Structure formats: structure tokens, C-alpha cells
Amino acid sequence: MTPSPYFSIIIPTYNRVDFILNTLDTVFNQQYTDYEVIVVDNCSTDNTLEVLQPLIDEGKIRFIQHDKNYERAKSRNTGMQNAQGEYLTFLDSDDFMYPDNLLDAYNYAQQHPDKKVFHNLYELVDEDKKVLSKYDFQPLTDPVRQISEGNFLSCIGVFVHRDIYQNISWDETPVLTGSEDYDFALRLVAAFPAIGRINKFNNGVLDHPARTINTAQLHKAEERFEYFIKKLNEDEDYAFFGKYLNKIKATLYIFLAGMAKEAHKLPKMKTYIRMAYKVDKGVWKRRNFQSLNYHYIKKKLLKN
Template sequence: MTQPTVSILMPVYNGAQFLASAIDSALAQTYPAIQLILVNDCATDNSAEIIARYLPDPRITYLQNECNSGVATSRNVALQHASGSYIAFHDQDDLWLPNKLELQMAALQQHPEIGLLHTLYARIDTGGQLFPEYRTLAQDAFGNPAADTVVGDVFEEIFISNDIQPLTSIIPKAMLDEVGWFNPDLPGVDDYELWLRIARRYPIAHLQTITGYWRQHAAQQSKQGYTMLLIRLKALDTFLAADPDAASKVNRSAFVARMHGMNRGAANHYFYNLQDYARARGYFRQALTLKPGDIDSRLKLAYCALPDPARDLIRRIKNSLKRQPS
């Protein structure tokens, strides 16, 4: 019986330092039926030269974007050329264990109803060394063929706090086509918004063993503080605008805590860090629709609504009071 092909999507942009290791870990899979799709997103380093060494391998499909377009667009470009029945994701700086796809495909055959299967992962540094919390784990924590697969409705869980990494995820192509591909307007969280769409329609499975290494380094978008807060909030707003009934599937107090906290965090960023009071007003208003009794946000909203001379006067008064001896 012919094994179904897994198409592996790998966007490439200025990650030459780790690229060869990433490609090697994808090609070293014990599961034989793979297509590795490399999408060069106009890298300006020597990524193209590294890729060229691998092109004789018939398992590789190599594509080049006409302009730098981001990870989501690059993944969508790869999907247009995917021949596999299943789609997996491998970033240019991460690593897979050799039996990652073998374990996942076995689990998928046991659970054909699921919309996404992910696993545990371990974090590594730029040198490929495990973070301290993973160094004491038993060997069978990594790539364990006897690991359990837990299947369930996790929509509420990931709405509140997502820990599904593209690195360990695999999705049936037919289900991906049904819910839609990646949203390029959500850089850095396009995967999260897609997970929400999948989890609304299908059960999600978690294979409880480590199958990949997530490399942590300074250039990663996921470390960019308030930028990621704003784009995560945009992802949730985008998802809820398209599927407003989804809010009813989340415990109301948890939903309010999540959305109020994010809107208030965004508002305080514009209020304190940028002094952009017009934008802060919008986020404070949204926070107050969720928690009308939030006095701090109500006072800050009133301050934001003042004309500039009034705010200047208040600041001068506060500064003069601070200078007075106690």
C-alpha cells in the first residue's frame, strides 16, 4: 500500500546560519514519502547558495517569491505546489527528530477525524544545546513510539492560551483547504488564527512526546513584546469578526479576562509608551465594553479625550506637586 505524502513547508529568509541543519533534519525523516517545499522569500544572505546544494534531491521543490512577502504568504505559495495529503511546517531555524513524521502519521491513521496533530517540543539555543529544563528528561521523552495521543475539543483552551507550535503540527490538506489558508495580514500569528479556525470545526490531537527542537534567538518575532501583543489581539479580533458565535464557546469570565487584558495592555502601550492618545482611546473603550467597572481605564479614557492644552496643564500640576517638599 502506497504511503500518503507529507508536504513540508519551509519559508526561507536570511536564516543561512541554521538553514542547512533545518533542511537536513527534514530530509532525514524515517517516514519516506515527503516533499520538502523551500520558498526563498528574497533572502539577501547566502541562503540560495545553501539551497542549491540540495536541489538534486528529487524530494525538494524550490520556489522563489518575486518580492519579500512574509512567512504567511510564503506558506501559501508553498501550499499551491503541495502534492501531499498532509501538510507539515518546518521553519528555517528549527530541527525535527528523525522519527517525527513517522510517529505522527501513525497517530493520524488511528485518528482520521482530527483537524490537526501536534506534539511536545523542546527549546534549544543558537548552538543547538537544550535549555536546562529539558536536560534532565528521560530518553523516552524524545520521539517515543509508545507515547499516548490525546484527542479532544481544545478550542476554548487555545483561545485563552495557545501552545501549538507550527514546528510540531501536521494537518490533513483537505481540512486545510476547507477552513482556508494563512492570513498574510497577521504576521507572526497567522498560524494561531488558523489553529482557531481548525479547532472550531475539528478535534485536535496531541501526541505526548517531544518531536522537535524550537530554536530561541534574538531575531525571532515572537520575542517582540508589545508588537506581538498588538498582533495577537488583531488575530483574535479578525477571527471573532469572521466567526462571532465562537465567543459563546469560551467560558464568559475567561473570555472577558483574555480580551479585556489584551485591550487594556494595548491601550496602556499607546498611553504610556507612545503617548498616542487617539489610538489608546479605542483600546480603552473596548476594554470598558468588557469590564465597565474598570475605573483605571475609565479615568485614562477621560484623560485621552482631553485637548492637548488640558493634558499639558495636568502634567504641569502633577510635576509641581512632585517637586514640593513633603
């Protein structure tokens, strides 16, 4: 019987033929090699299958193709359902692992066997892996509060033990696409609040024009957050957060205010700033809220 790999790496993809080989190269160049790669293709219309066929034939990747584009949440669920690893991690098909990613994760898991969920840091990079910006990770002192105020986990560099990933799934509701990672991260913390951290930048998020966040639309975000907030109010999974539920709602409104800013929609920006403050008076302490509020006041004064 073939022993299970220590890590399962789940890579959802859709029409990313220009990126996925670079992503896979960063996996194949890992210092630690006890892993499996599961690529879940959402029925790409480019030549993804043709390009990946040699890797499939060599057994370097397991390839699962959906019959249509179900979006990333279902792809990640499909990956988890087929994973055999002790730990599982997600990697988008345009992002990177740095060479020590899995080795550091293995060592951390050996040294902290009680940590069923842990993560490393990630940064924004260009195609040459030149750092464009480093995300600001605050010390991990209160994961429950901190995830309520923003998704520091994202869906990269997170390692989830089999005991957890076999009992949790991504919300496949189409309208949530674009925020399914925050929903999953929140429920991941609810399942295992004592999240661990490797304080090292071991992943790169590739910045490019087709990146999802760069093509996001305000009206789509408004639709999904309407669903998200309804879920916060009704889904039993979120009862865990108790007093922090309003902080999560404020986080969503801050995000919408930021999108309204980028869309130059001042009245909507004002609305979402006010809604964030209404649900969580403590939101004024957050730097992103202060920045948005200052921008709104400045624009309003200039307009008058």
C-alpha cells in the same frame, strides 16, 4: 504517475542561511521517508538560493521563491497551495524535527484515521538541541476552550489532513505578522475541534537572538491586536467560538500586559491587566494572569 507523498513539509524562510541547513538536516534524518519538502523563500537578500541549490538539483527539496518579502503567512499559503501530501506540517527554517517526528505522526494517523488535525509537543532548545525549557502542555481535554486561552499549537509539530488544508488559509494582512499563527490555529480548531495529540516532544524550537519573539515590539503588538480584536468581532470564522470569544480577547490582552512588563511600562501593564479582566472575569484563574497581576502589585508597592 508518481504517487503523492504522505507528508508535505512547508518551510518558509527569509535570510536564514545560517540556520536552514541544520533545519533541513533534521528533516533528512527522519526515520520515515515518504515526504516532500517545500521551501518557500521570501526573496532572501543573503545567499540562501546559492546554498540550497545543490539540494534543489538533487530533488531533495522543492524551492519556490517569491518576488519580494511577503512575510510568513503568504509563504505558508504558497506552500499549502503547492503541497501534494496526505498530511501537511509546518517547520520554520530555524527549528528542528526529531528523528521519530514523521514516523510517530504516520503511526498516529494510521491508528486514528478520523483525526484530520493532530499535533505533537515541542520544546525550546539551543543550537546543540540541548533543552533550555519544556513548554507546559496541559492534558488535551477541551481543545476549543484551551486554544481560546493560548496557542498551544503554535506553528510547529501540527499535522493537517488534505481535506482541511485545502480549505483553509493564513491571513496575509501585514499588520497581523507576529500573531498570524494564533489566528490560523484558532481557525484550524474551528474547522476541526476534535484535535488529536501525540504526547511526545518531537520538535525543538531554536532560541537565538534573531528569533521573532525576541525582537517583538510593544507598539507593533498593539497595532496587530487592534486588528485581531476587530477581526474577532466581525469575521464569520470566529462565530464558532461563541462564549469563548472573550477568552480569546483576554488572551491577547494578557500577552500585551506581558510585553508591557518586559518594556517596563507599568501604566500600560495595568491597562491591559484590567482589560483582560473586564472582557473575561474568569481570567483571574489563569496562572499567567496571576503572575502578571502579582508583578504589577509588587512594583506598584515598591514605587510608592
